[in-house]
Amino acid sequence: MSAGVGTQRDPGTARAPFGQRVRDWWNSRSRAEQWMITIPVVVLVYLLPMLNVFPLTTEPWTDYELALFNAARLGLIALGLNVVLGQAGLLDLGYVGFFAIGAYVAAIMTSRDSFLHNPHYSWLVVVPVAMAVTMISGVLIGTPTLRLRGDYLAIVTLGFGEMVRLLADNLDPLRGNRGFQDVGRPPGTHADGSPLFTQTDGKPWYWLTVTFIIVILLLIGNLERSRVGRAWVAIREDEDVAELMGIPTFRFKVWAFVMGAAIGGLSGVLYAGQVGFVNNQRFDVVTSILFVAAVVLGGSGNKVGVLLGALVISYLPDRFQLAPQYRFLAFGIALIVLMIFRPQGLLGARQRLLARGRQAYQRLVGTPEPVSADSALTEQGKGGDL
Amino acid sequence: MSDTQPGTEPETQPESQAGAQAGAPPDAEGLSAEVREMTEEERAAHFAQVADAVAPDREIAVGVGDTLLELRDVTLRFGGLTALDSVSFELRRGEILGLIGPNGAGKTTCFNVMTGVYRPTSGQVRLEDRPLGRLKRHRITRHGIARTFQNIRLFDEMTALENVVVGADARHRTSVVGALCRLPRHWREEREGVERAMALLEFVGIADRAADRAKNLPYGYQRRLEIARALATEPKILCLDEPAAGFNPAEKDDLMSLIRRIRDDGYTVLLIEHDMRVVMGVTDRIVVLEFGKKIADGTPAEVRDDPAVVAAYLGVPDDGAA
């Protein structure tokens, strides 16, 4: 696409944009140095709920700790969706379906409204079961749909996401709008015997979620810097060529779907547990699209970016809560403005795709790996004749 | 879901069996800074090492000179249009075969049939005497056919090095679980992949731009990168679709020597090209297509003098046009 003709920019100062300079700087640190910076940051993240003070606090409008939990939970979702959308470039508008499946599995296994005779499984059992069920549904949904390309995939996934919701709506055992109350929570009690995880106390939920995020970040990072991650990016860039270069594209796409699904399911379980109530209302298209918004806003394909994106999408409305009806108006406008000013997302997409990338590049060119800020999603799938 | 199907592919063994000429150094340009500073002997050793990595054992079942790939009466129709009309020819191990013909003769379509992009309406493509049948495209690549594209198709956002490593991944077998947990095979293959990819970039002469995004490379570098990526899949046959398009004559010379070196390293090459100087200069044998039919098949000299070919393709005798 051409740039507008009327716009003459002065590129005289060929200085790297800020984001790029930060990244270059970061990449030129040694592993040890990077850890030295990472650890305090992680500690700070864990301490956030304690910093319930201006300007961080979202009170009096929104419970600060729960706002943090919700942001973290959306972060987890964004991480999962990022595997599908950011890594493999599969526009999944029905990701909420996996989130819903996770939540419903938790509800069915623990709520007393459930059709199971004795629905009191421990939360620790619920998590793996929910993830397994979502992974299976990922395969089931992915197998027929992933043969489609681009936006056809988008609309079909949207359809599947809606179908999950509609099934919950229509199938009596899933209780539709009435929902399941009293969904199970993780075990653990305070010293005084009251439960650790409650609907009203966000802190334990937040910590639990952050821990999940860190574990998943590490695992996903492993995947990314491996044959699998490269295959995903190749598929995103040009699926036909990827296949002609020997990548079993279909299988890897299903894998991306399944990985994303598992994480979506996990966040569904967390959501259901904290709210304690699951019905069909939270799993609509709008929610699904908000997930996509978090990923794209943060920088599709960039793990840290999408976490930031989730933070913006979830925390900002809580932080600057106007009168409720103005909130979404402002939010909508903010989305437009943010995207216009940072079309490549808050952090552009560029991940190292080689496990040994750092050494390889350093050896090669003597400078740290160059990372440029433009997004990796300029044109999906080029198509055309071979 | 298992990531590999054991037994269907030859095991990769990085053990050299490359020909004696393998160490021929590439042109001085396009060497990494590191290499440029080496002494002569160091450089020779380095290139020997490069050649090792570039041309590992491909366990080809047929001997040099025997038929490696065969098209048997391949016909392909698009609706009413017959793009290939019972085309038969064979590709022998170790040769450079030229595939020429007027525009729209069906050359690219031949590649598409060989690599599984299209399925022949009738007829067979046989690799090492086994029909490709309805093999998936990625399996065909793993069986040993790699290609470049008439309109360059790179993974634009990846660096040159990564593009090539993706090619090398075709031979890797790290599973998703293996990658997730970083099992030893993952590390081994990563190391192998990067080293091989670097060696290949050196081999085609663009190692100095290894860390650049593919889309930011000049056109000529992109063409070479495509070749390196295709080589990385450890093919038995390398199919090049108009690799010299958009090159000036000097660049074409470089390309010709590159193609020869590739063959010398033990690959078999199938080349589509319109530039007669390139075709006549590097091929051992030429197949000529016209309107989807084979009209000639022979050595460059034979083909050049074939009146049918002259009439159909070459037109006015080459009056010294570069």
Add this chain to the structure above:
Amino acid sequence: MALLEIAGMSVHYGRIEALRDVSLTVDEGEIVTLIGANGAGKTTTMRAVSGLIPLSRGSIRFNGEDITRLRADLRVRRGICQSPEGRGVFPGMTVRENLDMGCYARKDRKGIDADFERVFELFPRLKERISQQGGTLSGGEQQMVAIGRALMARPRLLLLDEPSMGLAPQFIQQIFAIITEINQQGTTVLLVEQNAQQALSRAHRGYVLETGSVTRSSAANELLADPAVKEAYLGIA
């Protein structure tokens, strides 16, 4: 008078400076060719003249008018038409529709019909394929469509970016013959070619681009004779 006059043009792709201070002129009735290695900036020059990419410095005048900031489609109306690198065939349109697009700015039905005939005469292949979708044509066929389409526009200034790329030898001859012919009929041509030998022998003047700057410019036959040019671009050491 100079039909096209580029003065001090610089162009950037993001932070990459692709052209630096390029000046060149094309006179009415000339064939001017632009040669240079891969990545020298030839295509970028063409895109800038057509208005597909903005200048960061410098100016372009066409027929005495400053068109530096003119929209691309208006430049077409002024009489500049380009056959782009990579052909730019509309993949979902038939050959006929593609050719029709060339006359988007024209209204003379008669002249258009005559030009159709002329293009089909030049490329009989296209007539056979008149209702095939552009996207399924072979590389060379697409190139024919792209050139034919540009001819259909009957421009004052025709920009050809590597017209011979992907064409079989017999057509290469033909393409250059056509260029000379339409030039003689009054069309000014700015030509980018890797086939420098051919291009220079047909052109009046030539420019050499190296890494974004004009390093040499003179009459075409002088360039042909220049040993440095010979070595670098003609493949004759």
Add this chain to the structure above:
Amino acid sequence: MTYHLALTLAQTESHWIDFNVGLLRDEFWSNTIDGLAYGSIYALVAIGYTLVYGVLRLINFAHSEVFVVGAFGAYFTFVGLGYEPGPTLESGLVPLIVNLLLAGIVAMIASGVIALVLERVAYRPLRKRNAPRLVFLITAIGASFAIQQALLIWRGGNPEPAIRLLSPEAVFEFGTTRITNIQIIVFVASLLLLVVADVFVGRTRLGRGIRAVAQDPDTAALMGVNKERVIMLTFVLGGVLAGAASLFYVMQIPQGVLYNGGFLLGIKAFTAAVLGGIGNLRGALLGGLLLGVVENYGQSLFGGEWRDVVAFVLLIAILMVRPTGILGESLGKARV
């Protein structure tokens, strides 16, 4: 335990969905007729999606709001003309036609204008900055949110009290099947508009420009196509058709004038567009009618609550067989 769970699900399954073949048989024709009338509204809205998608490869999520604004436009024209919520007023044929036309024009203008504003505010700046395609999706969502919320703030969360210029009366009736005056008006008018749009895009020079920009914007510019104008036109055309659709919708469902009243319809219309082959105008028509009709059969067969599920199952089933929709893409790029 998963096994146990699956078993429980399987055992209860047979009671979850009841088939009612009898009802489908009895209601077949009225289903078909309702479906065609409703489907033509889908089709009109679908054109807007298809056009914009064709040109910008953008799922214009805010198109449903374009539609809703049209509905408000039509509604307030009714109000302005002195109609009130409550029983339908009897009025002469001529004033009725004039008033409906007036409402239609206002709706079309309102939708067209909002579509244009949307393009200017949310999409054009991104185009200028060469933003990746997905980003347009996000601003589309942002715009959709913003318009919805603005309407919510302005008119509140309840539907506007229903106003009806014309109450449905059976014009033809056979058995239990009735064809009402409204259905006829909607169907015929929609079809007419669709034909006009199709001719416009397929036959005219500007239409060719739209297709050219859709396939290769840069080259289109090289052919002298004014890209910005074409894009503008596309949005306006889509908007105007959505405006017309909104009037028809309000005529059929007077309670539909609501801030988020276009949401589901928007998704359905987009589904219809994909079903027919997105980027393909006739596909949109076909997809819209098919979706409308099949949905109705589905709801007779399985019950009303399965209507949307039937719509999506249809979509998935068709895409499995024809991955680019029934008629295939035509504005879009050819694929390998």
Add this chain to the structure above:
Amino acid sequence: TDKTGEKQQSGGGQANAPAIKADPAPPLPDNAALPAGDGKGKCGKVSIAYIGTIAGASAALGLNILNGVKLAVKEHNDANPGCQVTLKQFDSEGSPDKAPGVVTQAINDKSILGVVGLAFSGESKAVGKAFNDAGLVTITPSATNPNLAKNGWKTFFRALGNDAVQAPAVAAFIGDQLKAKKVCVVRDDSEYGIGLADLVTQSLGSKATCQQKVKTGQKEFSAVVGAIDSQKPDAVFYSGYYPEAAPFVQQLRDDGFEGSVVAPDGVRDDEFVKNAGGSAEGVYLSCPCLPSAGFTKFSKDFQALAKRAPSTYSPEGYDATTILLKGLDKGLKTRPAMLDYVKSYQGQGLTKQFKWNGDGELTQTPVWMYEVKDGKIVQLKDMSKATS
């Protein structure tokens, strides 16, 4: 077929339904407790909360209550300089999935000692346990699902009759007054709609010949209307809220249905009448709420405050608030104290005598029938007496 294709004129739907004589609206009981109290209330900085829909789904129903609550708080604060109670409002949007969030908010606000709400049954169910865990007392002025009281929540109190009372009344009305033989019960997908539909079906017994389902937010009912049409019932009972009821009834009438239409409290609002166009005319509405016509002063003050007439559950909201305010006037400062106080509360309100049993249910509760006449909802009679 019984369809004539004739246009339905307003009120024409029940041409053959028997005319039902209306009872007068009850007057204000002399001993009714009022929020002003004795004007000697003493309390610290305390607040009560209204939680329910404000701007969300079925907003009109929520606003009816909220304005009643506001009126009570205003009268109280005007009369009691020593006890200025803050009213906090939380918009649950009437949906069970939004409610937990705002309820958490309310629970975490320690100044809130009592809650009027939640308005609807579904949302009440989703959050009852949280209130119970937090020990925050709630009095719902409107949620009618009987099961709400059976969850063992200690903090749940209901200021009106539940659907187990409403359903038999409705069934009696349909059977005895309308003389319908075949009744179609249409339910939405809410806790309330489903629960009430089941109870009504049960009470109707063999008269309930068909069942149909609709969904929250649905606007297009051709399937349901078609199915009803094929059953040809004498009456249709719609169990749900007005946003869906309005288009449903209109489409039902458009299709030529001529039998009676009966709907419950969720539909009893002027919004329904407005949105259904002429089709609302003649629809019968049941409600465990009293007509406020007899409460003249209340109605006048309400009109002055809210710029609209009191409607469904306005007096009930007022009563519930009064009870909480009386507790605060006593100087109660903690949630447990408030809970104990409400649990043992006994007294007359505008609408009825309040004294809760162990489940938080009242014993004597009226259920009135209403009818839409000339675009207005007018009372017919108290049906609870007819059944018990």
